[in-house]
Amino acid sequence: MKTLALFVVVITGAMLIYAGHDLPAFGDINSPAYQAPMTQYFIEKSLPESGVPNIVTALLASYRGYDTLGETAVIFTAGMAVMLLLRRRET
Amino acid sequence: MSKIQESVIIRTVVRIMVPFIELFALYVIMHGASGPGGGFQGGVIFGAAIILYAMIYGIAEGKKKMSDSLDRILASAGLTIYAATGLACIVFGGMFLQYNAVPLLSDPALVSKYLIDLVEIGIGITVLAVMISLFFDVSPPESDVEEAKE
Amino acid sequence: MIWILDITMLFFLVICAIAAISIKDLLSAIIILSAYSLIMAIVWVEMHSVDVGFTEAAVGAGITTVLFIATLARTEGRSED
Amino acid sequence: MSGVIDIVYAEYNYWIYVTLMMIGFYAMIAKKNLIKKVIGANIFQTAIFLFYVSLADITDGTAPIIVGHGAEHAEHVEHAADVIYTNPVPHCLILTAIVVAVSTTAVALALIIRIYNEYGSLDEDVILAARRELQPEFSEHARQKGVAEVSEQ
Structure with missing residues (x-):
């Protein structure tokens, strides 16, 4: 093996x-990947469009907002799953 | 109660450190727009502060700071804040999570900035609640530890 | 990118990874995994990825280690391989 | 000789990521202990993150935070046009992936605790043997017999 x-x-x-x-x-x-039009667009336009100097935060919360919402739901689901697996019944 | 939990130095240092770690976590969440940081990091640091407290003072003391019901409410509240921010944009005539459609301030970029901060706070609340509940669920129940010692 | 620092840290990474999977005591393996995460965070900050390095330092070296050790407290600490 | 050094300089990060990924992969395949498998999975994930972050890096670049924003930094603004930022898109992807990684690790550890409570061991072979004893239809013989019956029909 x-x-x-x-x-x-x-x-x-x-x-x-x-x-x-x-x-x-x-x-x-x-x-x-760096010369792609979208990357250059994000670097140039994220500050005027979203008002946030940190490009990663602007991408995360604004342009990819759906993705981050789903990710927050993933964390929530993981917490619920661990709760279902391990929490003892309060009797 | 193990040996490390009885040490006066560790107990005092933890009690002094916890508020400062929590303050730093809030700084990280609010500073996420203009520097490194954001909701995830801040939430994890806040959760780590309470986990540290619960590790030294015991799970029962930790649950007094963050009870199970409060934990469940916070975990859903953060996700609701996020989704409600997205839905508010629809109410004002934009698309889901299209921040600059909200006509609150004169500059759309400024509205977007404050709404991104709100979204980060929502993420932070969910992450801190889930991290604390993960630790409380995975760690051994205190009654079992006492039995094993006897 | 400071490439001498980069190469040194990447070398430590490989050593930590091999040690983490080959050591028999599970508690030591988990602590080495925590050190691995911290070195990885340094590598990322040095590659100008500050947000990712910050997250890895908080999540990988903090919460993951705590969860592993809490699991170990409810199971057994020795591994056969 | 300089050609070799150029190749090494251009690709050493990829070699390290492949090495780390294969160490994690080996742990996932060959180790019998379940916690060792989760440690291997963690190393595997981190290696892939390292690959993405290496792709994003630019020589002489700086972190993707806009320089010279706000009035208090007015003296930097004249240089702001010359600054090269590293690629922010992979950073954003990896930020998402790290948090998902800790969620999957937590669920895996919860499952391991349940398995230990049920079978009293973390060793894969012991668990499989106990499972075969509990459920005879799970055994290799019965499974092959079932396959033979299906193929006869």
């Missing part, structure tokens, strides 16, 4: 490192 696991892990890791050659270099300013 351990040998098999090691084999699987090494093969997967080698494939991922091979695929890493196609990624943009670390710290490259010309990487496609």
